[in-house]
Amino acid sequence: MKTTALLALLLALAPAARASGAGADPFNFLFLDAGARPVALGGAYTSLADDADSLLYNPAGLAVPRRHQATFMHNQHFSGITQEYAAYASPWGLGLNLNSLNFGEATRTTYANPTGAGLGKVAMNDLAFGAGYGREVLGVRAGVGFKYIREFIAGVTADGYAFDLGLQRDSALLPGLTLGAALQNLGPAVRFQRVDEKLPLNLRTGASYRFSAFGQPSALALDVTKERSESPLVGAGFEVAAMGFMPLRLGLSTRNQAGPGVTAGLGWRYGGLGVDYAFVPYGDLGMAHRFSLSWRWGADPEERQDREDRDDREDPAPKPRPRVFAPPDANARFAAAERARSAGDVKGARRELEAARRLLASDDRRQVLYLTRYGELSYDEGETDDARELFLDAIRLARRIDTTGPAVSGAYIGLSRCLADAGQKRGAHDALLKALEAGPTERQRAEIEKRLR
Incomplete structure (x- = not known):
């Protein structure tokens, strides 16, 4: 049974194994998805990658994390086959991962002895260790990854190395849309049983769209992958963060030819x-079950800025700050968006806002600021209906995560403008009163009081 399961897994992962026979590419375990979130999304992660799993799918995503991240996954495959996976991403664009697949032991067989009686067992396992770096340059995220790979079957070991290259870009024409591409497994041929075998070169392309559905952060993703000498394969996924902390996911993958290709999953954030x-x-x-545990730690940019501001107030004398490479900062993106808006560059402002959103966790209170600023841009462009929905989404999110402050006040002020334009004076007045209760800045308070007169 173990031998049958092994063959089935290899065939499901790599159609090349059926077409090429003994000359099939080695290291096909590299196509086995890892990380419960990407798996549940059908492996459609080329453009969505923005966390510790980025190195496996698209190293360009390593440019996104602003805090330390680590993830650990266990895959309980069918027939006792197991996969262990661990990955790390730093706020400086560096990433590491370790991916191991263990088939256990299978009965040794020969043509003369197909039952394997008296021949004992053989072990089979695969291993990959990777490191990579990603950085954003001129609005494009680019990354490179290196991996050492090893395959052990029945006492025969083959090892080698490979490189991955990746790109991601947020669309300026359609906010929320991200495009991605990665070329994987670039490297020299590997000697396997006295034969030089080519690595399974693979091209990934993908697109994803992040949006708000009924006030819940959501995303759609589509990937098309093309392995050397093989037909393209498709993966697609949908995710919605129910209540802001419980992601629900559904996906489809044509790579899995042993089953219907459907994938599903859920998560929890605290x-x-x-x-x-x-x-x-x-x-x-049978079924394969993947469980992932992830952890993010380290001070985020907003907390760090608050500490620096307090230090400056306590000691007003200017102090030189060390010149170090800083991780991406959402606050800097929001500031750049405001500068672009002031200069009349709407596309630039939206691009900066999308970049800021990618740096935010789903429960970050600055998600409210993102929705409010986006609503203000829409209002500036005369898109009153869209602006109203964005302001309402910001208010709903603020209530759900129990936050107040200038961003919430801004959402109520924007909503008041939209209602006033629609002739709903009473609703506009009530929204201004709510803006006062939310904790406005002095400038916002002056505007509210002026509009209430």
Whole structure:
């Protein structure tokens, strides 16, 4: 049974194994998805990658994290096959991962002895260790990854190395849209049983769209992958963060040819802690269950800025700050968006706002600021209906995560303008009163009081 399961897994992962026979590419375990979130999304992660899993799918995503991140996954595959995976991403664009697949032991067989009686067992396992770096340059995220790979089957070991290259870009024409591409497994041929085998070169392209559905952060993703000498494969996924902390996911992958190709999963977020689950049916072979545990730690930019501001107030004398490479800062993106808006560059402002959003966790209170600023841009452009929905989304989110402050006041002020334009004077007045209660800045308070007169 173990030998049958092994063959089934290899065939499900790599159609090349059926077409090429003994000459099939080695290291096909590299196509086995890891990380419960990407798995549940059908492996459609080329453009969505923005966390510790980025190195596996698109190293360009390593440019996004602004805090330390680590994830650990266990995959309980069918017939006792197991996969262990760990990954790390730093706020400086560096990433590491370790991916191990263990088939256990199978009965040794020969043509003369197909039952394997008296021949003992053989072990089979695969291993990959990777490191990479990603950075954003001129609005494009670019990354490179290196990996050492090893395959061990029945006492025969083959090892080698490979490189991955990746790109991501947020669309300036359609805010929320991100495009991505990655070229994987670039490297020299590997000697395997006296034969030089080419690595399974793979091209990934993808697009994703992040949006708000009924006030809940949501995303759609689509990937098309093309392995050397093979037909393209498709992966697609949908995710909605129910109540802001419980992601629900559904996906489809044509790579899994042993089952229907459907994937699904869910997650849970609390502060920096995340737990995710995904399952993949493999038809008559059974189900594969993946469990991931992730953790994010380290001071975020807003907390760091607050500390620096307090230090400056306590000691007003200017102090030189060390010149170090800083991680991406959402606050800097919001400031750049305001500068672009003031200069009349609407596309630039929207691009900066999308860049800021990618740096925010789903429960970050600056998600309210993002929605409010986006609503202000829409209002400036005369898109009153869109602006109103964005302001309402900001208010709903603020209530759900129990936050107040200038961003919330700004949402109520914007809503008041939209209602006033629609002739709803009473609603506009009530929204201004809510803006006063939310904790406005002095400038906002002056505007509110002027409009209430």
